[in-house]
Amino acid sequence: MKIAVVGKGGSGKTTTAAVLARTYARRGHETLALDCDTNPNLGISLGLGEDATEALVTVRDALDAGEEEHASSADDLVERFGATAPDGVRLAVVSAIQNPEPGCP
């Protein structure tokens, strides 16, 4: 099962995604929570804690820094650059904005 939670800013996407993920995990499903927000804070809603959430090396940063072979599998990326949140939910952050570069809007 793959679920994407979308909606307007502040409408409760992150909160909903976090509760869904932990609920599935509690029911015994192996659960991956992917934070695709460029301003990621799903870790906080999952209960991972503020510091751990902020420290999460993003998958893309690690790739960009050349710390990772591009040929590695998705499983491998999640394994290396994710964190484990309560109830065993595995969390990975897809990308964060670190520098304000001019880019497309």
Place this chain on the structure above:
Amino acid sequence: MRVAFVGKGGAGKSSLAGTFARVLAAAGEQVLVLDSDPMPGLALSLGVPSVDTGLPDDAVEEYQEGGRRRYRLRSGLTGQGAVEQYAVAGPDGVRFLQLGKARGPRWDNSRPHWAFQRVLDDLPGDDWSIVGDLPGGTRQPFMTWGRYARTYLVVVEPTPASLLSGRRLARLAASRGTPQVLAVANKMRQPDDPDRVAAGTGLDVLGAVPFDPAVAEADRQGRALLDAEPAAPAVAAVRSLVEALRSREAPS
């Protein structure tokens, strides 16, 4: 005054920006209100009938420079003229200009985007006060959208996620040498909440706005807070924000 409101989704940017702009305009300033959020919500909090206007594609024309495609205001159109022609007149005399709603995943917003930038670049410096509502989150272009600003107001709630966003925005702004970046502590419930916002973002706090059910109720009714509940505590707090910023933003 040239202010851009930024912050996490749901922090209160549109609610505060709309009220802030109306307060400025009611004090006699010529105010241009900008909605550059592709998911606009500012019209409602400003009290402008929900419009979907934006700048027309032909506000700019294409030209080539160094083999690259560029855009400039179409011949004969000035920033001031574009505001007069395309900005919607709202209560208290505010003028409202919208970037335009996102029109599906393949919406090409490059022309309205450039038109928006060119109009702002061409507006005479001090005749207008500008109040802008920027897209939520820390998406890259917030500096692009907010180039006109002399002050960024980072709207922050006293929650870890909102503080984290505020911290990121403060860092992004600093790395660009942005003029002035201040926090606005919104939805305060406890006396020490503004201190948490200061500590959590590392920013000076311009002022605090209490959690006020009148804001949510105005929102539910689809009305401007100033029209629905002019005596609301949140309105009083926004008036204080305006006064506080007056003394902070260096007159040019």
